[in-house]
Amino acid sequence: MVSAAEKLPITVEEYLQGEASAEYKHEYLNGEVWAMVGATDAHVTIAMNLGFLLKQSLKGTPCRAYISDMKVNVEKANAFFYPDVLVTCNSKDRDNTLFKQHPVFIAEMLSPSTEAFDRGQKFSAYRQLESLQTYWLIDSRKMSVDCFNRTDNNEWLLHGYEKAEEIVRIPALDLEWPLQSLYEEVLFAQS
Template sequence: MTLSKSYNYASHEDYLEGEKFSPIKHEYRQGEIYAMAGASDAHETIAGNLFALLRNHVRGTGCRIYIGNMKARIEQADVFYYPDIMVTCDERGRSLEYFKRHPRLIVEVLSPTTASFDRGNKFADYRTIETLQEYVVINQESIGVECYRRNAEGRWELYPYGVGAEVRLDSADFECPIAQIYEDVLEIG
């Protein structure tokens, strides 16, 4: 998804109110609002595949999973993002209707135009969320899942997964063959 700047400065309240009625989604970074472009078939299929697998896995655990339309509020970075997938198990966020503050897992499917931002500034913003345990980026053009996991010392470690791998997401106590994430998208030989 491509981001393009839409407005000059907006307050949190104006942004949130505008998003309720906007026909397109926008992300918010330190008072600036950026329109989000639509996603490709591969992007949506990959996100949908992983969402379906995770949804069945977290059912009945008290955790909630969101796909694409729930905002993540990152106080320290002063941003609102729309992660492709977000899992939260924190009771503090139950009453928040339009955004969540305490995710434990965030997944972004990389687009060619946003891959650098998703791996760079966006990941830096996500790292400031104290409850976040894993940040996952998924390549939509070739088989590849990168799982960044916070270790016991608070440092982020990379766990890459390729063809034939079992993808492990500790934050959700979840594991699946990488082929299931890419089902109907890329041939895995």
């Protein structure tokens, strides 16, 4: 008999079936499922700003930007995540309306409750995506972005940005903007 406190892993099929009718979004990692937490005004505004910049910049290309409601499947990690922003340019992703498997760019907005996971286990899983070239961790409490870019040697190079006039780049998409454009209309919480 299974004790009440013991967690039973679920299959990918069970997860996807449950997500199709779930009232709240859930992420999945190797049989474990957890509900997504709500977001702050700053978090949502930054994600919207980045999504808008990407949408405008990618017009007329085979690439498409998605925000928080599109899942990414990291098959090698047995995981499904809802990144805050992602871009895929792979034609295989156009046919799959439930999740994407070949993102070139992913951005996560950091919050106190998710930062350790976004920097650790989630980034470890994302690095298994052969298509992923750039991963951004965007702070929602202050103007700061950690940009990780995959090198030709399959290493990840970090460049941090904290000054409004600095230019943030997504080399694989040949895109760049001033850091301040990500934080337009953002009101940081007063501590």
